[in-house]
Amino acid sequence: MITVTINGKDIKLEKPVTILEAARTAGIEIPTLCYHESLELYGGCRLCLVEVEKMPKLQTACTLYVTDGMVVRTESEQIADARRGILEFLLINHPLDCPYCDKAGECDLQDLVEKYGPTAGRFAEGKRKHPESFDDPIIVRNMERCVMCTRCVRMCDGVQGDSAIAVTNRGSHSFIEPFSGGRYNCEYCGNCLTVCPVGAIMSRLHRHSYRAWLVETEVNTVCSYCGVGCSMVIQVRNNSINRVVPRFGLGINNGLLCVRGRFGYDYVGNEQRIKSPLVKKGGKLEPVTWNEAFNTVADRLKALRERYGGSALAGIASGRCTNEENYVFQKLMRCGLGTNNIDSSARLGYSGAQRYLENIFGQGVTANPIYGIANSEAILIVGGDPTAINPILGLQIRTASRNGARVITIGYAPGLERFNSIGLKPRIFTEGILLSGILCEILKIKPFTGENQTLESVIKGLSLRPAREIAEICRLAEDDIRKAAEAICNVSSISIVIGQDIIQRSNGNRNLFMLSSIGYMLNARMTLLSERPNEQGTIDMGCLPDMLPGGRPLEIETFRKRYEGLAGTEIPSGPGLTLMEMVEAAEAGQIKAMYIMGENPVFNLPDSNAVKKALGSLEFLVVQDIFLSETAKIADVVLPALAWSEKEGTYTNLERRMQHVRRAVDIQGMEDWRIISEIGKRLEVSMPYNSSEDIMAEMVRVSPLHTGLTYEDVDKGNALWPYKGEPLRAEMPSLSLSDENIIADKGKLYLMVRRPLFHSGTLSRRSYALNNICSEPYLRISRAVAERLSVKDGDVLKVSTVKGSLQVKTKVDISLNDSAVLLTNNFEGMGAFSLLGYKLDPVTKAPGIEGTEVTIEKGKPR
């Protein structure tokens, strides 16, 4: 036990902490500028100087650790003098432009000068000039206001891991700058904005419109972009979003955000929002009243059900809508339209993979806390770059790496290249084979435990090839494969992070089996990357063709009867169609009508031209969305919904944590659940809801997973489902490796989807900020391909596959394998999915998009 006396107060401490931390635990405030609890210690600003007995000079409280018997004074004439002097120095070059500085009112320097500062400076030499930099579309740098605390640099280096900015030059000439000196060219997380204590690094988006004291309300909510579910605070002024900020100590992101969360929210205010319901009349979508739209939808669906039966109807739910909305949606489909044809875009990877893993290990096997990743001793990342798909989760991996964890990446993960201990880039489409090789090496080290005998017998039945053979197939060094296996074997806590790239394969289930086996042998925690904020919610709410709310299998009669009893209607007992099957059935004329909520399949599904044709051939198509998406354009009825910031509800993130989404602004319009309820009422489904809370109350009665849950529990952070370990559907996979089909890549190029950091698609492309950061797609090609075609960055290329062709600019990507070319699926008319065919994985029903050969030639400049 250490006893330290600060300002005459005895403080007892278990372990040595800094004087600053000790003082703060006792409620004693010491002023700081460069100190930040999330950042590495620096001791640069000298404002936290304190007197320590027996030490001749003042000491920095933020860097000096307490020792037993230490006596500290934090306020005295000498200390005040020193602080006044430091502030006088800091103001030598400061422009004192508080009246028009956006930071005014929440500026640490302003507050400190007000408290300690000199009333006038004695330096008459004139101020250093450093013109404000507007070279960047998002971030304004004003180096005249900078106090050189280096918080931004430490954030960028030590937390974000991007190292995009650095202190440049020396002494009184130093300033903070990105490499280019102008544009940032970084990950644009904006975390430097949060930690800047003064007005030196500011956002351009709300320049001169944000004033701390003019914020009317602050609303705690959850981000609408990806499956991590970062907490954020929406600051509202005049009923519109003024700014979105994170808070340290709040949520799983603890003060950090990524580019999409911090800057991408502005799509909600885009002029292109649909303002009124639309009904197709004479081939054109015309505005109508809500009542007319509801009646049209209800009448047409009822007529089609009577004519063709419920199995001819289908619905697509949304990982961007709340749990409540998805719950009501499946209720409408099942009880109102008599169909189990319900699925969502989670099928493209997340839901099928989760189902596969849960069948082996039990419900909730992927529900692992995100912070656990940072505490892992080894992390295996396969099938995607977490720092782009789920950026805040990606940061956990970078943190783990800095803490000494072994990070092993398989495949394309440029965001982790400076952080991995082993980066394996196997030949295209051989990740699964590589995993089998790693499994084979693990089996040499680790014994079977006998815990899951069925799984063990499947593993034993495989004729796994050793690293030597695998190395040849995958074109890797044998030693690297062995080292990777050893690295993950000899640790006690390991995480496996699984991305869509290896799930979206026609044999994706085999990749998942290999990962399951590796996970089982090493007792690893598994995490699935998730591109939407509520993909988990669509699963839990029963927006699946064979699952009822709470992840209860439809085919088990007791579950179905219970559901029917609570709903008061019978529902079909056979499973419905999955996402891609629905589209295929529509093309074949078996599905006649579709109801799509918050999803844009015409753009977001592979072979999107065929999807457009299939949906275009429907007798009736209803699309509920906030924008007139590619899908909405071909709909018969379009229902305008509310955006994430305009409604109440809950999202369930990829760690299966339910979080509260709150209304920040009031907009005239209807939430998705209200729209569905109106239609449901017209189809005689009981939907007596006045608020999302009413839906939640019903849902917790229906879903055994959520029994007794309230919004209060959600707000307290109690809504996290741990691993239960009981598979509800015991389906042990069977597989053999004899029919392994290795795609020959000699001289051929294959198109794959790139999942970028800056965009998500239909929403992000309507964000002013994100479009300014990244305004067009690029075809990423490897250095070898660039040399072969003699093209350079920015050249326009014509990319063709059997499905179509596009003209697109190119960028050389040194992280790429030779035979892969990457294109995003974000920009209108320029999506990779329009060029990709697919073949369904028979188990997960995710579309396998591999194997689309592509030819590239120099195009004409646009």
Next chain:
Amino acid sequence: MLSEKAIKQVDEIIARYPAKRSAVMPALYIAQMEFGWLTPEAIEAVSEATGVPKATVKGVATFYAMYKHKPIGRHLIQLCTNVSCMIFGAERLVDIIKNKYGLEAGGTTADGRFSLVIMECIGACGTAPAMLVDTDFHENLTEENIVKILENYK
């Protein structure tokens, strides 16, 4: 990009230290020799060769006075004008260089032959005045011999 030879040199330096970043400063000198001065491309090349982020490399490069951040002539004259050299007439030498080659302190001749930098003490007070031309050391300079010395550098 650095030449193969330079990359090999950098790799050798990296191998001497436990952390790659320790090689940044020597790598910057190597890049400076290849590129003539630390162009943005030179800094990027060092970043690629050492795995240290390019903004960080730039931060290091701009901290130290002896890296070159703008183009210099084929030969760099570094002449001392501190106390001992000044007493022995270094400032007249500056004038001579100016008159003979049209070269101002901190500047470069129009033909790109010489650049002149006025140095702080280079530790040759006993044999003042002194200068460095590229990496060659010249002492006991006089108004007569300085031009003769410089004429050896074409």
